[in-house]
Every structure is written in structure tokens, then in C-alpha cells.
Amino acid sequence: DTGVSQDPRHKITKRGQNVTFRCDPISEHNRLYWYRQTLGQGPEFLTYFQNEAQLEKSRLLSDRFSAERPKGSFSTLEIQRTEQGDSAMYLCASRLQGGQETQYFGPGTRLLVL
């Protein structure tokens, strides 16, 4: 257990539905990252926050995706109008800016869009 938690661990939804995932980082970590991982591939960067500010977004993050970190602690990732291609593992990671560069990953949320 790295100290990063994600909820839910699994989500099955029908195409067109909206889903929201939550990440709780290690409490003192001010940077929080979202990644997407498909089977057999490494994690692909989606977006990251420093405190409550969203500093960078990948081109992978279509306009159906939105992420927030309103109080600089937990974060949510919402996918609107889900598509089958959104099926993947969504990983959250956190680190302390200025500290060790290592990111600590949560267990992920596995999304299946039917």
C-alpha cells in the first residue's frame, strides 16, 4: 500500500453514461497526476495538479474528460458520454514537489464501457 487510494476500484458502465473517479493522494503531497493504462502498455499521462491548480493536460484528455482538485487534496476525474475506447485502468499518482522525484501510484480504477 503506497498511501494513495482510489475509488471505485472497478466500474462497469454503458456507453454514453458519465462516470467519476476519485483519488486521495498521500496527504503531504502537493502534486497529483492522472494516467490511463491499457493492457500491456505503460501508463499514459493525462493531467496533473499542483495543489488545486491544473498545470498541464495531455492531448489524450479530450473535452469529454475533466479533472478537478478543488481543495488541493483529493481529485476527481470525470468522463462524460463514455465510449468503448475509454475502457482502461485509470491511475492516480502523487509526489511532493521539491522532494524525491518518485511518484507513488494508487491501485487504479478499472473502467469497462459496454
Place this chain on the structure above:
Amino acid sequence: GESVGLHLPTLSVQEGDNSIINCAYSNSASDYFIWYKQESGKGPQFIIDIRSNMDKRQGQRVTVLLNKTVKHLSLQIAATQPGDSAVYFCAEKASGGSYIPTFGRGTSLIVHP
């Protein structure tokens, strides 16, 4: 056994053998490299890292070697155990800018008792 880079996605070894997992990275501007271990159903777990000003770093049963000339990174696991069975990813980070590592494809390590 030895993996010739991420083009060979699976490495099978016997318990007690040494394992070598290789990774070819693409960005000559990368200055920080990390190896992660990912077990089934879990997120990646940090194993060891190395900066570009080093060519070798050792941890507990693991050693990372960096050859910047040919942009090659390897992870050596000594006395491989069944609990080492997992997918291993290398990741690289370009110097400067925000810390966003780029992950390679991954190598599946299978340790037979």
C-alpha cells in the same frame, strides 16, 4: 535469462536465477530514469531510479545500469523469487519542465519455482 529490450515482452526464469530486463529509451535529453514493478490488479510500484550523471545504482537485490551512449537502461534482479513475477516498466523524464515521466511498454517477468 536475458531480455533483449521491450521487443520481447515476456521473460521466464527459474527461481534463484538472476534476471536482466532491458529498456531502450528514445530521448537523449532524458536525465532521470525509473523502474517500476506492476503486479496484476495493482498500480506501478517504484523499484529504483537513476540520474543521468550515474551509470550504476544498486538497491536491495536490484541494480540499474544506464548506458547513455546507446540510450539503454537495464534492471538486474539477483536471486529472482516467485514474488518478483510482475510486469516491469522503465520510465524516463526529460530534463527541465514538469516532472512527467514517459513509460515504456513493459516486460512481463515470470519466475518458476
